[in-house]
Amino acid sequence: MNKSNLWSLRLGFSSKQAAQIESLGIEKFLKQSFASKYEKHLPQFLEDDPKTLAELKEFRNKIKETTSAEGKKVLKQQLRNSSELKSWWIDKMRNDAFPLREKMVCFWHNHFVATSQKVKVNYWVYQHNMILRENAFGNFKELTKKIIKSNAMVKYLDNVDNKKGSYNENLSRELLELFTLGIGNYTESDIKNGARALAGLNLGEDAAVYRRFIEDNSDKTYFGKTGNWKADDLVDIIFEQKNIPYLITKKILKWLVYDNPSDAMVIYYGDYFRKMNFEIQPLLTKIVTEEYVKNNSGSKIKDPLLYILQLIDELQIKDVESKMIAFFLKQQGMELFNQVNVKGWDGGNSWLTSQIYLQRNNTADMLCNGKILNRKEFNNIPEEGEQPKISFEKVNISLQFDTNGNNKKIIADLSNRLLFQIEDDTQKDMENLLKYDFDAKEAHANNAVLRLFNYITKTPEYQLI
């Protein structure tokens, strides 16, 4: 596979950036990715959503009466907006000139999990997502501080129930176990004391705030240090611990390059991350530039997001709504804003089962046939008791290939763009699909190249980058 194609897939969601990587070089491409701008103002569909605590209270009163027509309507709108939020994000992934930011937002989204199912308030989920976006290339320590003080997180990990005298250890535990040090690097006493320090950190207008009557202002001993610690102090202390860089470094390597990075590699990049004071940009630069020159393709199973966005990009499908992509992701076990548990998606081998593989193949067949789900029916909410209808509609698809090339040239172009490795049998199959007397100039040649592409998408090799 061409390096530029491989890294376009690794640092984004398709081959779209390959030409840029080629012309700018990987380092400059990274610099421009880091410098890329992003939309900061509130998306329109959230304008009327409740945001302040007072608005939320009023809202809750309304939906208490879910049997009332008004309550039902409001609830429906909430669900719709929560689905809009997914589309809003997927749009960014599809359209950003430098998608590395969204790639990293998704990484942090799966690190600092706070699902909309539990958080429930769309605006908080949005805020949480924006913190990840602002800090996607920022500082890990600062990001950790901001996230545990987000309304979404204190709600998701039950810190709203963590009160002086009636502690809830959930946030304190995950802060250590999943967000920073990892199991084996702390004691139960640290968790208990952490929970005391976090007691009273509760929902606020813009971010979580300590509430005077339920916080615990006595001294706590955390990793051997004693004082009246609060959330930021906990993070400062955690980041002094010896093993702090490794869990996150390993996860970044897994997200971008390797399903199974070696311990030596994790330590190598992790130590550098610490040296850079947990600044994410230099870490990413070091990982990407050093891994770029290695022959390491085929070391990671594509996640459903990459799988579907690459497919849609290759087939140049314009008409598929991000809502349908969200739906596909859910079916594939990668529902955005709704991981199954606080650990997030495991990734690696867990992305593929035979059923999921089959579903990928069927989806590839469907799209290569120029079909998508009927949009009208998809958007239509069936009345109670009514069977939802599902049918297909045609969409335009086209695939880029060299119309001046012969069969071998086209096969080589496609496989260098799509496959990390081509074995003899695969080559034979492809030459069987596109025979030596294939004429690329002939008016319907694209149909045959599409069949070749469809074949490629179903090979095991295509599942890997």
Add this chain to the structure above:
Amino acid sequence: MNRRNFLSLTGTFTGGVLLLPEFLHAFGAQNSLVVGEQCLVFIQLNGGNDGLNTFIPYENPLYYDLRTKIAIGKEAVIGKNKGMAFHPALKDFAQMQQNGDLTILQNVGYPEPNRSHFRSQEIWQTATDATKYISEGWLGRYLDLQCKEPQPTAGINLDSIDNLALKGMEPNTITVKNPNQFKVRSDKDDTIKLSDNPQLDFVRKVANSVTEGSDEIQKAIAKSTTENSYPKTGLSKNLEWIARLIKGNLNSKVYYTSLGGFDTHDNQLAIQEKKLTELNDALYSFYQDLKKAQLLQNVTVVVFSEFGRRVKDNGNGTDHGTAAPMFIIGGNNKGTVLGKNPNLSDLDNGDLKYEIDFRSVYATLLQHKMNFDSTKIGINNNTVSGLF
């Protein structure tokens, strides 16, 4: 979008198992299929099999004049019948004809023949005019209409690549690369390494289990055994598995497989003999197997190639040509020879003129075996009389 409705619409995680939405049609429980017990088995000979050296006009002096280097001698041919006889490698074809189970359709082709492998296969697989293009295959279109609900095993393609003929709008067919996957896996298999790359090894194992997922196929295999020994060739393996699926009452309508290597521009005598031997031995084992199981009357085997070859040889081989014989075995066919013997004096640019349009044969198969009106899928040719 209402999430709850979609939840109920498509299923979600249940006990850790991902239930698939219907529109993505995984293998599910399938109702028994459509009409009767009849099925069609296609054997596509890839590369353009030389018809004149397969079913040979051994009494026509022009045959020997035009093919000085590669003609098959009168004394070598077998199963002589009204001026035509089989290539010596096809000794069991002669036997099947003797038994009244084989019909030969002569000079099968189509108007405005295309001599590109690529395009001619497309024409045979989509059953369109040579100047028209559609992206679904003729059997795919048939199955789209025949199956009210998608039936993943309505058509089974044993090959390493999908076959255009079976491509439809609905996923009614599956392609099985390696029929050994059908075998129920044992724990031992997990230790087999499919790649040194652990990730690829994992994905390949998942890929293999995809076809194993079909309950219906597993059931059919459990119900049947292999009764006679097939030769150890690729085609033979595929036919052996097809026989098992038929005997196990899988009730697929269409089975498809192919045999390559017929593009004999050079060294034709040796190559074609080898290939025809492979075809003969595999097909005859299949034939005997079905006969013994008393299923031959339900199974119609169709052997064809995308085109025949030039009448005059080019030295030791032949170039791409046009019309050629097509073979029908089983399915209670009349066991005869249809069409005139090839006319070697009235040629079109050195190639045979077709007499029977292949789409007429398709129409006949659909009409007589599947009880299906072929005009519904755009095949308007008359049926061939005297075949069934």
